[in-house]
Amino acid sequence: AATIRLDSVRKQYDDATVAVADLSLEIPAGELVVLIGPSGCGKSTVLRMINRLIEPTSGRMFLGDEEITSVDPVELRRRIGYVIQHVGLFPHQTVRDNVATVPRLVGWSKQRSRERVLELLETVGLDPARYADRYPHELSGGQRQRVGVARALAADPVVLLMDEPFSAVDPIVRGRLQDEFLRLQQTVRKTIVFVTHDVEEAVRLGDKIVVLSEGGKLEQYGTPAEILAR
Numbered sequence: 258a259a260t261i262r263l264d265s266v267r268k269q270y271d272d273a274t275v276a277v278a279d280l281s282l283e284i285p286a287g288e289l290v291v292l293i294g295p296s297g298c299g300k301s302t303v304l305r306m307i308n309r310l311i312e313p314t315s316g317r318m319f320l321g322d323e324e325i326t327s328v329d330p331v332e333l334r335r336r337i338g339y340v341i342q343h344v345g346l347f348p349h350q351t352v353r354d355n356v357a358t359v360p361r362l363v364g365w366s367k368q369r370s371r372e373r374v375l376e377l378l379e380t381v382g383l384d385p386a387r388y389a390d391r392y393p394h395e396l397s398g399g400q401r402q403r404v405g406v407a408r409a410l411a412a413d414p415v416v417l418l419m420d421e422p423f424s425a426v427d428p429i430v431r432g433r434l435q436d437e438f439l440r441l442q443q444t445v446r447k448t449i450v451f452v453t454h455d456v457e458e459a460v461r462l463g464d465k466i467v468v469l470s471e472g473g474k475l476e477q478y479g480t481p482a483e484i485l486a487r
């Protein structure tokens with residue numbers, strides 16, 4: 258795991274919207290930090306800058322000692338796993354091939370990728386014998402999110418970015434996914450930035466909580482107990 262550091266980061270979109278005005282933030286190595294705040298306050302923008310889907314307008318971002326903009330894009334994709342609300346699995350690929358996306362991209366051998374996929378499906382609670390050769394439309398919403406988590410973990414990243422990964426499933430499945438995810442984090446200990454708008458979820462999962470307001474302004478930062486006590 259590696260610490261993520263944002264240093265006076267600003268993002269202004271082409272239409273002049275300032276999504277993040279001036280954000281400095283440290284996500285400690287091996288911790289799960291939740292970003293919470295009203296819709297449009299810049300949470301997704303922060304994640305998308307960290308994995309370089311978009312570039313900040315100004316400011317600097319670090320992964321460990323390295324400046325994120327200096328890391329090779331393919332290597333960055335290996336180091337940073339990304340899970341979004343509607344997972345974005347490739348519809349014409351099986352579960353197995355979806356999970357193997359990044360290992361293949363970074364040149365793992367077929368054999369190594371294959372073994373890794375089976376191990377990961379077990380890890381996220383999907384029996385490979387039943388699910389590895391299914392297509393995304395043959396899975397439930399909760400199962401698709403599990404495949405999304407498996408895919409994000411595939412090449413053993415140091416960081417996971419999760420953008421409302423459990424919001425699209427019903428409350429019972431969500432609770433189960435949260436429980437399993439907490440257990441998983443206790444064993445893998447990634448640095449995780451987790452976006453949600455659900456306070457209960459934030460308190461349950463977060464080692465730390467960051468409360469943002471419009472313009473990506475940092476309102477509060479602390480443990481769930483500290484945030485609740487305010």
Ligand code: ADP
Pocket residue numbers: 270271272274275276294295296297298299300301302303
């Ligand atoms: P959140 O994830 O907290 O809901 P976002 O990061 O998605 O917030 O958006 C922050 C602000 O930036 C919002 O005002 C949104 O409308 C705007 N925004 C997001 N993406 C774009 C874009 N591609 N172009 C212009 N404005 C955008």
Ligand code: ADP
Pocket residue numbers: 308309310333334335337338339340341344345346408
């Ligand atoms: P979409 O947003 O339509 O799903 P993308 O091309 O942004 O399409 O992403 C497809 C999938 O690839 C995402 O759901 C995500 O799981 C994965 N992905 C995208 N960008 C990254 C990244 N920087 N690192 C790791 N995985 C990524």
